[in-house]
Amino acid sequence: QLQESGPGLMKPSETLSLTCTVSGDSITGYYWSWIRQSAGKGLEWIGRIYATGITNYNPSLRNRVIMSVDTSKGQFSLKLSSSTAADTAVYFCARDRWGVFDYWGQGTLVTVSS
Amino acid sequence: EIVLTQSPGTLSLSPGERATLSCRASQSVTSNYLAWFQQKPGQAPRLLVYGASSRATGIPDRFSGSGSGTDFTLTISRLEPEDFAVYYCQQYASSRTFGQGTKLEIK
Numbered sequence: 001q002l003q004e005s006g007p008g009l010m011k012p013s014e015t016l017s018l019t020c021t022v023s024g025d026s027i028t029g030y031y032w033s034w035i036r037q038s039a040g041k042g043l044e045w046i047g048r049i050y051a052t053g054i055t056n057y058n059p060s061l062r063n064r065v066i067m068s069v070d071t072s073k074g075q076f077s078l079k080l081s082s083s084t085a086a087d088t089a090v091y092f093c094a095r096d097r098w099g100v101f102d103y104w105g106q107g108t109l110v111t112v113s114s
Numbered sequence: 115e116i117v118l119t120q121s122p123g124t125l126s127l128s129p130g131e132r133a134t135l136s137c138r139a140s141q142s143v144t145s146n147y148l149a150w151f152q153q154k155p156g157q158a159p160r161l162l163v164y165g166a167s168s169r170a171t172g173i174p175d176r177f178s179g180s181g182s183g184t185d186f187t188l189t190i191s192r193l194e195p196e197d198f199a200v201y202y203c204q205q206y207a208s209s210r211t212f213g214q215g216t217k218l219e220i221k
Binding site: 033042043044045056058059092094098099100101102104105106107 | 151165206
């Protein structure tokens, strides 16, 4: 199971911070991705992280994204800086098995508004 | 970036009918690295098919994927009431991108 957590409301220019907790499975041995869904842009892959900390980011978001992992807690995290209203979306975490998103969290709505 | 275009935007069918959903890529999807998802309101997408034609664990055999290169199809042989949802294709050959979705609605 995957569960996203983090603030649901934030102001423009703030840094969006979310955590995904993995339970019932080891976080090691897989990549883990963040994906968001908005009315305007549909489903958008943000990036992925391996248990060792290796990351790959969507080129369109690369300059604002940082992902990290804490294997001792079975968690991985997303930070997205300089948020705007365009970052308002439901954010999902998912297991990324060689590009196949086979397990997803339920998603968490993040609203960016002043 | 590989752009995926799904058609039709909305498909209106009745239970028991056959559904054919299309996904066209702007360039060839290497090794048929294409997946299909089903999403219902308020839920996360659910993996149906990967590798263009391999069904995910627990997916009924009425769902089948086909295609190669730039043209892919998801077929639902006989629609059940629970199949009415939005369907997305996604490629993982070059980064990861999704199509805009096809809404399958009850006629």
